[in-house]
Amino acid sequence: MDGEELTEQETALYDRQIRVWGADAQRRLSKSHILISGLKGTVIEFCKNIVLAGVGSVTLNDDRIVTEELLSANFLIPSDENVYSGKTLAELCCDSLKDFNPMVRVSVEKGGSCFHNLLCRELSNFHVDFFNKFDAVVISSCSLLTKKTVNEMCRKLLKRTAFYTVDCRDSCGEIFVDLQNYIYSKKKGDETVECLLEYPSFEEAVSVPWRSLPRRVSKLYLAMRVIEKFEELEGRIPGETSAADLLNVQKLRKELCDTHSVDESQIPDALLERLLEGTREFPPVCAIVGGILGQEVIKAISGKGDPLKNFFFFDATDGKGIIEDIHKQKAEG
Amino acid sequence: MASEQQLxxxxxxxxxxxGAGGIGCELLKTLALSGFKDIHIIDMDTIEVSNLNRQFLFRQSHVGQSKAKVARDAVLKFRPHINITSYHANVKDPDFNVDFFKQFNVVLNGLDNLDARRHVNRLCLAAGVPLVESGTTGFLGQVTVHTKGRTECYECQPKPAPKTYPVCTITSTPSKFVHCIVWAKDLLYAKLFGDKNQENDLNVRSSDASSSSEQVQDVFERKKDEDIEKYGRRIYDHVFGYNIELALSNEETWKNRNRPRPVYMKDVIPIDVIGQNGNLDENSVTEDPSSLSAMASLGLKNAQDRWSLKENSKIFIESLKLFFSKREKEIGKLSFDKDDQLSVEFVTAAANIRASSFGIPLHSLFEAKGIAGNIVHAVATTNAIIAGLIVIEAIKVLQNDIKNYRMTYCLEHPTRKMLLMPVVPFEPNKSCYICSETPLALEINTHCSKLRDFVEKIVKAKLGMNLPLIMHGSSLLYEVGDDLEENEVANYAANLEKVLSELPSPVIGGTILTVEDLQQELKCSISVKHREDFDEEKEPDGMILSGWTQAPSLVNNNTASINNGASTSGTSQATPLQPEEDDDIQLIPTRIGKKRKLPNTSSASSLDTLSITTEAKD
Incomplete structure (x- = not known):
């Protein structure tokens, strides 16, 4: 596939990373196209990482008008109201990202504001054809429904398009990965072996009964599902929660735990409270989660390294970055 | 989100x-976004093209400018109301003394070399300021916290030293490509283009057989009006042909080794062919010496290709010709620089020809450059993750939340489901000569070794002192500083050349020396023991320091650091936190300063591969 050689300019710029993943991987990166929607702190970190890595193109989608709060963990946009008045988040980030690496095409795709607004559920602007252009799709700050719908569209495409969602709340972060059926080669001792990973879709993963989840599954996984469900039921804009919601969320937790026959202590109050209250981003966590996400997208595109399957969790209070493999047990299917 | 107390x-x-390099750029950005308002940043480096793939605060137009200054300006654009003070300087400058360090609440390291790390560690200990230390290589990284008396200091655990090779492996019996690189770079390149007065072992073995050392010296001199190409062929035949024949005559050496094959130019490229290749005139348009390239003039484009012996031989001659025709003024003053294309081409070609002669697989210019330049692999993502972890630890340090301090490993493959693995920091090592008061012992031949040897090999290389002062009882033997009297300077210079037992205050078996660095506020006692003989190969320094823990050299695939290594490596021994046994999400309070245990093989196997280190700011 890799007929073209890297240019002298590319070799000089990417020297240090070619030493990590090789020239073939760099060539594949430079031919890849990434769609990114929902440009808050963690995703901004991811954009920086992927543009520096030298992908072919990045398409940004976020029609929100820039506000102080949206910029709390954003280092792309100069602190000058004159510069950002009236422009959308995607437009402003685009200018700055172009500057990071002139070899990457960065553009803005308007529409699909439904990603950030539950009232618009049709996703009419983005049909399957639109997603066909991309090798990887990363969405953030969006509803449960959007996650499921976009994931399904990626799965309908003829070519394999990697799908990711990422969300950070308080000092916690969650990444979901769907690479569908992913084959990669891995060095085992002296020989190279082919490995096949089968990923469930987001919908399949989150509908796995809690009783059959991996032992001692990250409490963050369960807490995030409760809050996600709560936002959906209440019709909230994703992330728009506060401590005042705790009582209702606790009710929902009880219902869900009863349905799944899981003890409520698996989702501690303290954790729910933090996730509901901490809507302002914590930049160190954005850097960590955005770094892991960048690394994973690079792995999936370049075919180098074992990709993570299929959830990643980070919580700054214990400092652990954990991978959970959550899929339907075959026997139950 | 940070809590009110945190904020x-x-x-x-x-x-x-x-450090304002790979980790530094990420760290400065994350600190500014997190609300830090008073940040000072030191870095002596200037920006290079190969930095731009990850040091995202820099642009092409900044190449050549101070990293610290450009990083400051870039961050002020999105956070204009904070104070950032930049210093384009070496952290080892005397201005950055203990008093300077005392003004900070915490010091955050994003360095690329052992020497500077040790120096900062000592100043932090002396100033009583906590240190958050970090390093990355490729997808691996680590962050550690060091607080005097509470956790181990950066030097409590041995650090693998830069790899060095026995002289005879390099001069006569190479078995790996890296040996050929060291030979090409430190011997042949240095001999032809470097300082002529520098000692050089290039001909050490063959000179045994040669009656006059002067004659040997002459071989490498270009004769008056000698045609450059003829000179090049003569050097080629001498080092790859004649010297190998000479080495082969020593049968003893080859009893258990593969015999090398002498290579002569006439067998690789017939004499009349050379002139047709490599057209010097094509290059004559370019004036900039950094753009001179033998590859370009021979029409070889891809630095990732492995060239044949013939191609390497052409590059060898062509690069030598370019040096002598276009960069003649620099000859005699050059030292190897991985960013100097022509130098890299020459070293790659010479190493490959030697490798071919010894039956060692050949390598591409890209690979050879990595080995010769000791280049550390680096990607943006790992640096970003590590910078985030540094800020999390820094916030704990500011709140004096000692029981929650963690050292964190960033892994390439998950261990017990973890990609980011926190570990409780270790207690200080009671026998650490830096943060405790352990006497050191030195075995040395006091009748042969000069004070200079002791200063170079022990005080500087091993103890890492910058401005040392050496005392025997109350008499000063040696001192460095700007404020010395002329007669003192002369005195110390004379002392350096004396053997230990003949110093004004003789140093013999049983002597206790005090070695001190006033800048680092570090003081060590060394008890001297006289010993007659040392094994030249196993103990090449001719002296042994004990009580000082030297780590085993790191076996690190094909990128072993060579003796100029800036790269350092961190601990491979760590006890991971046990998985939480109860079901409470809250962290179980863990004892501070858990005793360091030797890792058991099952839980620590993945850690053994963790030889962390350093982000190359190169």
Whole structure:
């Protein structure tokens, strides 16, 4: 596939990373196209990482008008109201990202504001054809429904398009990965072996009964599902929660735990409270989660390294970055 | 989101960052976004093209400018109301003394070399300021916290030393490509283009057989009006042909080794062919010496290709011709620089020809450059993750939340489901000569070794002192500083050339020396023991320091650091936190300063591969 050689300019710029993943991987990166929607702190970190890595193109989608709060963990946009008045988040980030690496095409795709607004559920602007252009799709700050719908569209495409969602709340972060059926080669001792990973879709993963989840599954996984469900039921804009919601969320937790026959202590109050209250981003966590996400997208595109399957969790209070493999047990299917 | 207490601790904090490279750029950005308002940053380096793939605060137009200054300006664009003070300087400058360090609440390291790390560690200990230390290589990284008396210091655990090779492996019996690189770079390149007065072992073995050392010296001199190409062929035949024949005559050496094959130019490229290739005139348009390239003039484009012996031989001659025709003024003053294309081409070709002669697989220019330049692999993502972890630890330090301090490993493959693995920091090592008061012992031949040897090999190389002062009882033997009298300077210079037992205050078996670095506020006692003989190969220094823990050299695939290594490596021994046994999400309070256990093989196997290190700011 890799007929073209890297240019002298590319070799000089990417020297240090070619030493990590090789020239073939760099060539594949430079031919890849990434769609990114929902440009808050963690995703901004991811954009920086992927543009520096030298992908072919990045398409940004976020029609929100820039506000102080949206910029709390954003280092792309100069602190000058004159510069950002009236422009959308995607437009402003685009200018700055172009500057990071002139070899990457960065553009803005308007529409699909439904990603950030539950009232618009049709996703009419983005049909399957639109997603066909991309090798990887990363969405953030969006509803449960959007996650499921976009994931399904990626799965309908003829070519394999990697799908990711990422969300950070308080000092916690969650990444979901769907690479569908992913084959990669891995060095085992002296020989190279082919490995096949089968990923469930987001919908399949989150509908796995809690009783059959991996032992001692990250409490963050369960807490995030409760809050996600709560936002959906209440019709909230994703992330728009506060401590005042705790009582209702606790009710929902009880219902869900009863349905799944899981003890409520698996989702501690303290954790729910933090996730509901901490809507302002914590930049160190954005850097960590955005770094892991960048690394994973690079792995999936370049075919180098074992990709993570299929959830990643980070919580700054214990400092652990954990991978959970959550899929339907075959026997139950 | 940070809590109110966290925010107020952050707002009032004054922090020092050392290093504005790969980790530094990420760290400065994350600190600024997190609300830090008073940040000082030191870096002596200027920006290079190969930095731009990850040091995202820099642009092509900044190449050549101070990293610290450009990083400051870039961050002020999105956070204009904070104070960032930049220093384009070496952290080892005397201005950055203990008093300077004392003004900070915490010091954050994003360095690329062992020497500077040790120096900052000592100043932090002397100033009583906590240190958050970090390093990355490829997808691996680590962050550690060091607080005097509470956790181990950066030097409590041995650090693998830069790899060095026995002289005869390099001069006569190479078995790996890296040996050929060291030979090409430190011997042949240095001999032809470097300082002529520098000692050089290039001909050490063959000179045994040669009656006059002067004659040998002449071989490498270009004769008056000698045609450059003829000179090149003569050097080629001498080092790859004649010297190999000479080495082969020593049968003893080859009893258990593969015999090398002498290579002569006439067998590789017939004499009349050379002139047709490599057209010097094509290059004559370019004036900039950094753009001179033998590859370009021979029409070889891809630095990732492995060239044949013939191609390497052409590059050898062509690069030598370019040096002597276009860069003649620099000859005699050059030292190897991985960013100098022509130098890299010459070293690659010479190493490959030698490799071919010894039956060692040949390598591409890209690979050879990595080995010769000791280049550390680096990607943006790992640096970003590590910078985030540094800030999390820094906030704990500001709140004096000692029981929650963690050292964190960033892994390439998950261990017990973890990609980011926190570990409780270790207690100080009671026998650490830096943060405790352990006497050191030195075995040395006091009748042969000069004070200079002791200063170079022990005080500087092993103890890492910058401005040392050496005392025997109350008499000063040696001192460095700007404020010395002329007669003192002369005195010390004379002392350096004396053997230990003949110093004004003789150093013999049983002597206790005091070695001190006033800048680092570090003082060590060394008890001297006289010993007659040392094994030249196993103990090449001719002296042994004990009580000082030298780590085993790191076996690190094909990128072993060579003796100029800036790269350092961190601990491979760590006890991971046990998985939580109860079901409470809250962290189980863990004892501070858990005793360091030797890792058992099952839980620590993945850690053994963790030889962390350093982000190359190169």
């Amino acid at each position: 107020s601790a952050i707002k009032d904090a004054k922090v020092l960052m050392v």
